[in-house]
Amino acid sequence: MASKAMAIATVLLRIFTVLLAAGCVVVLILDKATDVDGTKVTFKNVNSYRYVLATAVVAAAYCLLQLPFAIYYACTEKRLIRGDFLPAFDFYGDKVVAFLLATGVGAGFLVTVELKEFLGDLFKEFGADLEDSPFESFFNIGYLAAGLLAGAFLCTAVLSILSSPQRTSTGSRGFFR
Numbered sequence: 001m002a003s004k005a006m007a008i009a010t011v012l013l014r015i016f017t018v019l020l021a022a023g024c025v026v027v028l029i030l031d032k033a034t035d036v037d038g039t040k041v042t043f044k045n046v047n048s049y050r051y052v053l054a055t056a057v058v059a060a061a062y063c064l065l066q067l068p069f070a071i072y073y074a075c076t077e078k079r080l081i082r083g084d085f086l087p088a089f090d091f092y093g094d095k096v097v098a099f100l101l102a103t104g105v106g107a108g109f110l111v112t113v114e115l116k117e118f119l120g121d122l123f124k125e126f127g128a129d130l131e132d133s134p135f136e137s138f139f140n141i142g143y144l145a146a147g148l149l150a151g152a153f154l155c156t157a158v159l160s161i162l163s164s165p166q167r168t169s170t171g172s173r174g175f176f177r
Contacts, residue, residue, distance in 0.1 A: 007074035010162055013155045014063045014070055020152035021060035027145040028053050033138035041138060048111035049142060052149060055104030059152055062097050066090070087163070094160040101153035108146030112139050 028043045035041070043049035072080045079086050116139045120130040130136055 003077060004074070006162055007070070007077065010159060011067070011070045011074045013159045013162070014067050017063045017152045017155040017159070018060050018067070020148050020155065021056040021063070024056040024145045024148040024152065025053060025060070027141060027148060028056075031138060031141040031145065033134040035134060041135070043142075046111060046115070046142075048107040049145070052104045052108040052145060055100050056149055056152065059097050059101050059156065062093060063156075066093070090163040091160075094156060094163045098153060098156040098160045101149060101156055105146055105150045105153050108142065108149060112142040112146060115139060 028049055031043050031049075033041045043053060069080050069086060072078075116130065119133075119135055123130045123133065
């Protein structure tokens with residue numbers, strides 16, 4: 001019963017990761033601001049936002065790749081590919097993607113904080129307020145995208161923990177054995 005519950009939890013966490021990562025991609029792509037002089041700013045203008053987008057795409061692709069295998073395992077309680085390869089791939093892949101997502105979350109939050117603070121100070125120097133500009137909503141949407149990516153990271157981190165017992169129960173000593 002515990003194995004079936006873990007398999008279902010794995011499927012659900014992979015689905016949540018795909019949804020959260022896809023949500024992050026959509027939010028970042030739709031994030032635009034136009035200044036009073038007509039200057040348009042998108043995620044492409046901020047290198048860290050491009051990195052956030054890339055990590056979200058990689059995480060979504062990885063989980064979409066793993067989803068059929070997880071669904072098959074949840075339904076049959078057998079591995080689609082026999083042997084130790086799939087548990088090892090789950091184990092190492094989940095760890096790599098979780099750390100990749102963690103770096104994306106950090107980059108997204110930190111660049112938003114720094115740019116918002118920098119532009120806020122710059123606007124104050126000229127007697128204006130950042131809250132009255134279109135850049136305020138641009139950065140708030142950046143926070144939203146980083147928050148969605150943080151949710152994807154949490155799901156992947158839990159997946160990483162769930163894949164550990166499956167890896168150790170196979171009895172293998174290494175990935176390239």
